[in-house]
Amino acid sequence: MTEVGHSSERTPARVCPLRPPQGRRGLPPLGLVIGFVGIVSVPLVAGGFLSDIISYPDTPKIPIFAVQTLTRMTLAYLLSLGFALAYGITTAMSHRASHVLLPLLDILQSVPVLGFLPAVFIFFITVPTIGLEVASIILIFTAMVWAPTFGVIAGINAIPQDIKEASQAYGVKGLGYLRQVVLPAVFPELVWSSLLAWGGGWYLIPVEEYFAFGGKLYHLDGIGYYIAESAAGQKLAPSLFGLAILVLIIITIEELVWKPLGAKAEKYKYETVSAPQTAGPRRGRVSTNVRKYEERLVSPIFSFFRYERASLASFLEAVHLRRRFHVSEKIRLQDRMARHSVLGRIISLVIALTLIVVSIAVLRGIQFRPLGDALQVIQDNVGYLTLAFDTGASLLRILIAYLIALAWTLGAGILIARSERLSKLLIPVFDVGQSIPGTALFPIIILLIVNPFKDNPFALNLASILLLLTGMQWYLLFNIVGAVKGLPSDLLEASSAYGVRGSRFVKEILVPASYPAILIGSIQAWGGGWNATIISEYITDSNGVHTVAGLGALLQTATNYPDPYASAVVITAAILLMTSTVLAINRLVWRRLLRKAEKYKMEA
């Protein structure tokens, strides 16, 4: 496996620039943040909003809120890190365990975590004060944990065969092997996946710091609460201010923590020069199962993974190091389900189902009853027709949001490809845009769209689609921009040398070159969209609840059923329906398209 690179030069002396070295790479991000805050503050000051912010009673508490939010995030992250290392190392080092642990991880991480939001809160609300805090940390943990876990596994699998053999030859084993070989190998992937984990965590923060349940509003002090509470009180200025502070925090952490760590991680990377295939039966301590597993991926999807890495790498030079391994994980997970041994799959499916059902049962403190009862309960409370209709409604809304996202991101990709100047201008803007957690925009969208039009169904659906959009569009954008930026320069030159330009260039070169990235971005966007349905279809503010028909709304409504058994059954049904819809669409649509798109990938 030779790493994809733009040049396969053997002579390091050939540094002759084929194209003018790019000057400064956009603006320095911190400067950009200051610029962003500046842009936000101009209308605030101009509109006389500044006094609104100052007079808002919670404003002086912002530093404390920031600390509280950050503490929650940090605790959840430490939990995730511990879990990721334990689960990842076990999976990667034990042949037998990996048969079940790998597919189990796949299923668990494709369950929409937000679906558990109501159930977890119901459980912890009974414990005063600390209960809510614990619940929020657990929820953030469930949003954070998957990327680092896959990261650890991928890191261990990336240890080259010769290093393993050398360790064996020099008697490095047990804890020594763990410390000297495994942990350093895991470090780079862990850094990138942690960045993603934090992104996932931030997405949840506004939701779990301010939510309604059973007609009652609950909150936890924090930045998310500040934004939501001020928006609910019709105060646009403070909510925008809170948003700016949140973005400032997010970007500062990236700059001060992840970027330096990312730079440090570079030295732990193995140069992936083609590993000798002579390893034979002795493969050291790392499981052959994981290896076989990786080998089985050598098919369209694996090639995409390599292609994506190459194109992303070039994109990451433009934007700071972000979203790197998201892609690889998602792609691998597409394939995992399909390619793992049937037995392993069945066992893991059973475990996952049991986990879901038991956790809901425990959370709601209910007894198990026969399956027939459960089906009857669904029929009585929801009705199968409604269930189907809700699924369709959610699907339709996601589709509309997806089409909007696809249209604008493709346009942006074309602009970026065709103008270096526009690209320098747009990429930092997109970068800041995508660092805003979509959920933090919810209260503001509600303030601007839902409230003025009361419960006009059109306004509600529009708001819901906009909310979905915030959870979907960036995946597409970043994949497309990555592909466009990663177009090999020789193809660009050949196109130019043979007069392929203008609309022909877009049609024959740019769109086909982005096609795999569009598909991968689409898969991620749909995943994000399904997750967002849960909070975008059931909107609460101080005026009460606004709902549109859909699976997400059903999930939330079901938590309010007086009968805990009915509630648990309907929640389970909705989660399962959602998960199986996601998996079905992946199989029926995306996997087929991915296979067909094989020819669009660049050659290694």
Add this chain to the structure above:
Amino acid sequence: MSSTEPILEIKNLTKAYVNDGKSITVLDNISFQVPKEFLAIVGPSGCGKSTMLRIIDGLDVPTSGEVLFHGQPVTSPISKIGVIFQSFALIPWKTVLGNVEMALAMTAISKDEQLKVAKKYIQDVGLEGFETSYPKELSGGMKQRVGIARALALQPEVLLMDEPFSSLDALTAETLRREVLDIWTDQAYPTNAVIMVTHNVQEAVYMADRVLVLSGRPAKIVDDVVISLQRPRSQRDPTLYDYTDRIVSKIS
């Protein structure tokens, strides 16, 4: 087969990049003329040979100086000049036929005609039967044949080759060299001038009528060697070694 009237004139070509506020000169005031001939340009790695070729095709702009094609300045790619790339630069999602046809849209000929021409040149480079194959199904040598067919299909007056054989294994490279020479000497092809950039001095001496030797960065012409050997040449001709030695001593 030299004739005096120049097809290409390269005049006072200078190329400099600005990097971290420092200006790096890659090409330093280079001038030469290309009549009807096979010209090879050799020089150490990173000296700017490829940059020069790109400027000649109009893919890059010089800092100062100009390129004249029959007296007309070249500022963007034209159909009278074909290019062959070291990395083949084939579009992965186009078939062999599609890759060759891609170039023909530069010309004024009709769609039907384009198809006919493309097929002819695919045959000429020995890829008959592979028209509907995709690049990744081909070996390196076959890919470069597609690259050659794409360039030749334009019936260019000038053919630019950037390290055309460096990505191929030794045997394939040898075969392709001979085939390119056959095409070059075949009167049926309208190509009057070939400029080949390479760091392989033996290859340059074996193939070219004249070899320009460039110095390291910033590149200047340090020697201009006419290879006065009859064609077809033999790789074993001892005179070739004399030329090679002379050029290598200039480079190192």
